[in-house]
Amino acid sequence: MKNLWPVAAWLNYQRKAVTRYKVHSPFVYKLIDEVFRDKTQHIEYRSLNRIRERYARRTDRIETMDFGTAAGDKNYITRVTTVGKIVRQRTHSRKKLEFLYRMSQRFKPGTILEFxxxxxxxxxxxxxxxxxxxxxxxxxxxxxxxxxxxSFKKRKLNIEIEVGDFDAILDKVLTQTDQLDMVFLDGNHRMNPTIEYFEKCLSKANENSVFMFDDIHWSRGMSKAWKAIKKDKRVTLSIDLYWIGLVFFRPDITKQDFVIRY
Ligand SMILES: C[S@@+](CC[C@H](N)C(=O)[O-])C[C@H]1O[C@@H](n2cnc3c(N)ncnc32)[C@H](O)[C@@H]1O
Structure with a gap:
């Protein structure tokens, strides 16, 4: 049966979402104004978007192992497909990727961890x-x-890749990390694993960290995970943008939860 949850969640989001004019938190107002709504054509966008488009057209074939929700009830399934198809199916739109660029640019995190x-x-x-x-x-x-x-090597980027099931490698990755200033959770969109990864990453969070959860309303389970994460007493600020949820741990804020249209 078709998953109708995102439609219901979208209607709920539309009903609740407010614009920046209804936001009284100076921190959130600035974030909306300077990051979410920033329309500057940052110089890096052009080359990054070109890479994304080029990869989406690639026709070379690879054997993939599908984890997470793509594997259904199994741990993983294997199939042969093209790089282009994977990029078209799994990578975000330009608009969302540019949002991630701006978040990273704004917070200049010491360490970023992506799932x-x-x-x-x-x-x-x-x-x-x-x-x-x-x-x-x-x-x-x-x-x-x-x-x-x-791709990272070709562009001389010092991005570290850890290969393996998150469940098997996360503990090791965390022991090799002093702190996590930014986390982007974009894989295995299921309730229990999402909450578990959040809990584990929290051990390395600091008061300036930001955790970003993709697809928080993709399923009923993900909406429940998002609800549990927002409720955590260590989270002082949560922002729901429908496609992504952000949480902060700043001690100077009394617990607040926003649903924002930007
Ligand atoms: C939505 S895609 C990531 C897209 C990527 N962040 C981007 O925007 O370019 C999710 C990825 O997570 C991986 N994944 C899902 N569950 C996983 C798990 N339990 N362990 C390791 N990888 C997993 C999948 O193989 C898939 O490539």
């Missing part, structure tokens, strides 16, 4: 947004990780 590299496109935007950050990205599919690794 779900695929062909490495979003990692490029995050990495280019803040070139001095340590960028780590995790991917379970070896074929895709190889495509991403080649």
């Amino acid at each position: 779900g590299t695929a062909a490495g496109i979003s990692a490029l935007y995050l990495g280019k947004g803040s070139p001095d950050s340590r960028m780590i990205t995790m991917e379970g599919c070896m074929g895709l990780a190889a495509v991403a690794r080649k």
Whole structure:
């Protein structure tokens, strides 16, 4: 049966979402104005968007292992497809990728951790947004990780790729990381794993960290995960943009939850 949850969640979002004029938090107002709504054509966009388009047209074939929701009830399934098809199916739109670039540029995180590299496109935007950050990205599919690794090497980017199931490699990645200033969770969009990854990453969060959860209304389970994450007492600020949810841990804010249209 077709998943109608995103439609219901979209209507709910439309009903609740407010514009910046209804936002009284100076921090959030500035974020909307200077990051979410920033229309500057940043110089890096052009080359990044060109790479995304070029990868979306690639016809070379790879064997992929599908994890997470793509594998249904199984741990993973394998199939042969083209790099272009994977990029078209799994990578975000230009608008969303440019948003990630601006988030990274704005917060200049010391360390960024991404769950779900695929062909490495979003990692490029995050990495280019803040070139001095340590960028780590995790991917379970070896074929895709190889495509991403080649891309980073070609562009002389020092982006670290950890290959394996998140469940198997996350603990090791966390022991090699002093702190996580930005986390982008873009893989295995299921309720329990999402909450578990959040909990684990929290051990490395600091008061200036920002965690970003993709597809928070993709399914009923993901909406429930988002609700649980927002409720966590360590989260002081949550922002729902429908396609992505952001949480902050800043101590100078009394707990607030926003649904924003921008
Ligand atoms: C939506 S795609 C990531 C897209 C990428 N962030 C981008 O925008 O270019 C999600 C990726 O997460 C990987 N993934 C999902 N569940 C996983 C798991 N449990 N362990 C490792 N990788 C996983 C999939 O193989 C897939 O490539």
